[in-house]
Amino acid sequence: MGAAETSGRERFDLGDFLLESGEVLQGAFLIYRTLGRLSPARDNCILLPSYYSGTDASYDRIIGPGRALDPARYFIVLTNMFGNGVSASPSTLTNSCAGAGFPKVTIRDTAAAQHRLLSERFGISKLKLATGWSMGAMQSLHMAALYPDFVERVLAVCGNAKCWPLNQAFLEGGSAALRADATYEGGCYSAPPETGLRAFGRVYAGWAYSAEFFRERLYEGLGYADLEAFLKGWEDDHLEHDANDLLAVLHAWRHADAGKALADITARTVLMPCDTDTYFTVRETELEAAEIGHAEVKVLHSPYGHCAGAPGRFDTEAREVEAEMLRILAD
Structure with a gap:
C-alpha cells in the first residue's frame, strides 16, 4: 500500500x-x-x-x-x-x-x-x-x-x-481454484500460494466483463494486446493480495442476504x-x-x-x- x-x-x-x-x-x-x-x-x-x-x-x-x-x-x-x-x-x-x-x-x-x-x-x-x-x-x-x-x-x-445462486456459483469456482493449490495448506501457508492466486485471478477475469467485451476485444482499449495478456494481468493483480484475505471477504459476499x-x-x-x-x-x-x-x-x-x-x-x-x-x- x-x-x-x-x-x-x-x-x-x-x-x-x-x-x-x-x-x-x-x-x-x-x-x-x-x-x-x-x-x-x-x-x-x-x-x-x-x-x-x-x-x-x-x-x-x-x-x-x-x-x-x-x-x-x-x-x-x-x-x-x-x-x-x-x-x-x-x-x-x-x-x-x-x-x-x-x-x-x-x-x-x-x-x-x-x-x-x-x-x-x-x-x-x-x-x-x-x-x-x-x-x-x-x-x-x-x-x-x-x-x-x-x-x-x-x-x-x-x-x-x-x-443470488449464479453469483454463488461464480464465487465457489474462484474459491475452489485457490484452495486447490497444495501450498495453500488450508490457509496455513508459509509463502503465498502463487498457483492458486493465479488460478483465482484467471477464473475471476472471465466473469467481470460481458460477452461483448470479449467478443469485440474491448480489453485492447484497456492496454492489453490480446486475451492472454488480459488474463495474465488479472493473475498478476491477485498476486498482490493475501489468499486468506481474499477468501474471508469472498465468504462475506457469498453469504450476504x-x-x-x-x-x-x-x-x-x-x-x-x-x-x-x-x-x-x-x-x-x-x-x-x-x-x-x-x-x-x-x-x-x-x-x-x-x-x-x-x-x-x-x-x-x-x-x-x-x-x-x-x-x-x-x-
Whole structure:
C-alpha cells in the first residue's frame, strides 16, 4: 500500500466483537478515512464502504471539488470492510484470529461495525447517503435495512443485498481454484500460494466483463494486446493480495442476504445494475426492488459488465452514476 493511499487513515477499535455467527473477532478494528467537515447538525455525512479487492483509496477518483462527492459540502467517510487487508483481517491481526484462524465474518457484521464507528466516534444519527459499487453497494443496502432510521438515501451501483445462486456459483469456482493449490495448506501457508492466486485471478477475469467485451476485444482499449495478456494481468493483480484475505471477504459476499429486513428500508433507494453484469443481474435487482417496495431501478447500459460501475473507470458510465448521485442528493 503506497503512502498516498494510507495518508489520513484512522483506526476505530471495537474490542472483542461478537459476530453474527456467534464467534468473536478478537481485537477487531476498522480503518477508515474522512474528507470534509461534519456539519454542526451532523447531517451531511456520506458513507462509502470498500468493495472486493478495493480499499478506501479506490473511490478517490470520483471525489473532489464540484463533484457529487464534494468534501466542501459533505463529510465523506470511506471505510474498509473486515477482511480486506486493511481493517481487521487474516493478514492484519496477530492474535488467534490471524491467518486461518479468522472467523466467518458477514456483511451484517461489517455494517454493524460501521454503524458503531459513525454513531460512537462522530455522533451521527442519520446518514445523508450510503453508496458504493459492488460489495460497497451490498454494505450500503445492509446498512439501510438493518438501521432503517439511520440512512436517508441509498445509491447501490452494480450490487445487491443478496448473493443470488449464479453469483454463488461464480464465487465457489474462484474459491475452489485457490484452495486447490497444495501450498495453500488450508490457509496455513508459509509463502503465498502463487498457483492458486493465479488460478483465482484467471477464473475471476472471465466473469467481470460481458460477452461483448470479449467478443469485440474491448480489453485492447484497456492496454492489453490480446486475451492472454488480459488474463495474465488479472493473475498478476491477485498476486498482490493475501489468499486468506481474499477468501474471508469472498465468504462475506457469498453469504450476504439482508433477508426480510429489505422491507424495513425507509431510505430513498436507487439501484443501478448494469444490463451485462453477470454477478448482480438486472432481474435479480428488480426482485430486490420489489421487496423494498419503493426502490427505483436505473439500468446502466454498457458492454463492461460488472466493471461498468467501477468508480471512475469508464467515462460514460461514471458520468451516468454521478448524475444519479447528484439527483438523489438534490431531493
